[in-house]
Amino acid sequence: MQSYVVCAPTHAEARCLRGALPAGAVRRIGAGRRRAERAAEWPGVRDAMGIAVAGIGGALDPELAPGDVVVATEVRGPDGVTIPCPSAPLLVASVRRTGARVHAGPVISADHVVTGAERHALRATGAIAVDMESAWLLARHGTRPTACVRVVADPANQPLLRPATIGHLGTALRGLAAVAPVLRAWGEALRPRQVLLASPRSFCAGVERAIDIVERALERWGAPIYVRKQIVHNFHVVRRLRERGAVFVEELDEVPDGATVVFSAHGVSPDVRNVAAQRGLTVIDATCPLVAKVHSEARRFADRGDTVLFIGHAGHEETEGTMGERPDSTILVENLEQAERVQVPDPSRVSYLVQTTLAVDEVEEIVQTLRKRFPLLGAPGSDDICYATTNRQWALRTVAHDADVVLVVGSANSSNSNRLVETARRLGTPAYLVDDSFDVDLDWIRGADTVAVTAGASAPSALVDDVVTALRGLGPLQVHEREVTREDIRFTLPKEVRGS
Secondary structure, X not given: OOXXXXXXOOHHHHHHHHOOXXXXXXXXXXXXXXXXXXXXXXXXXXXXXXXXXXXXXXXXXXXXXXXXXXXEXXXXXXXXXXXXXXXXXXXXXXXXXXXXXXXXXXXXXXXXXXXXXXXXHHHOOOOXXXXXXXXXXXXHHOOOOEEEEEEEEEOOOOOOOOOHHHHHHXXXXXXXXXXXXXXXXXXXXXXXXXXXXXXXXXXXXXXXXXXXXXXXXXXXXXXXXXXXOOXXXXXXXXXXHHHHOEEEXXXXXHOOOOOEEEXXXXXXXXXXXXXXXXXXXXXXXXXXXXXXXXXXHHHHHXXXXXXXXXXXXXXXXXXXXXXXXXXXXXXXXXXXXXXXXXXXXOOOOEXXXXXXXOOHHHHXXXXXXXXXXXXXXXXXXXXXXXXXXXXXXXXXXHHHOOOOEEEEEXXXXXXXXXXXXXXXXXXXXXXXXXXXHHHOOHHHHOOOOEEEEEEOOOOOHHHHHHHHHHHHOOOOEEEEEEEOOOOOOOOOOOXXXXXX
């Protein structure tokens, strides 16, 4: 069985693709249903491990412009046949990196040229583009990898037969040539592979509690519920809560007097609490209890006369909140270099605390340096790095050594997710942070037989499932989960949203 084939309806479309694809990979099949059905039985097409169809298409979505790239999440035929294209997010990510405007959604195939009112009717089904070959070509390919990429030539709300269409065809063909390397990357990524899932991964108890607080507040009082900063550092979580009526603000001056405001899981300084009280705001505190513990330690150490060295990242909400407890007695230490240079008024009265989402091995190096410089260095009664951060880093270590590449699901502003990426890279394994499956570039994985996947403590587990599904669209997949521990910790909700 040959590895893959890319089918193009016409000579012009095939010529655009051949410049970036290996000899024999591109097959011109002819236009229309009858030719597509016949081409599906050609030995080189029928026996391929994966089949992609690429060419020009017509827009159904009025937002699509000539030259826009459409990647099909599924292909529909007029007879009710639907062919899923699970690797679509990977194609989208790679097309996006070419600079092209790319859209993902259903593509529908018609056995005739579709214009006018008929296009509006097809748009009402949820399809975003139409072609005349894909459904009949892909329907006979079984469960093997499939892909459909169409570049828009004619917009949805403009007549097909007009002089401007010739120029649009040229734009679409140039766009097709530009995405040909992506189709090559897709074909070269097709192979049997295994996925190693690190466990624990995704939500921790503090994140679940914070999200639950906002959801309960919305149910109890209705929208809007104001949230200072992001409740947790994840784009998808914030977007979902915003759609339900949560209003995210940077500072309290954006909150109307007397409104209800939720403090995020990362905690706030006493100054913020004082402002809320002065403004008469109803406050619901979603600070993670483990973060609250570090705040308490900061007050205790400073109040007994210590200089507190806080190991953390400047600008992070947790850092700002903790250091705000006793700002005159707290010094930020971000890295090993600063640990080697930091000066304190009294070396015999100094303690350290740690941001809860840092990497364990990185903190150990910094603490060892501080201990050498300050032999009487005080320490928290228990590790500040939270159990979830530690567990996810250790779980990742069990899979990273055996993987060709690591994918960490989490948003760019998630500290613990970024630390997972750094942990894998320190172990020598290439690692990438992705918000979801639409961020996974084919170039990262096309040579990988084993992919390790994990997620930061603020990332929903469904996003991991989506990444695995996308990888499954590249060929047979064996999924193995490696669990280092079970997490059964639950935190009590604040009284304001607790059930009666």
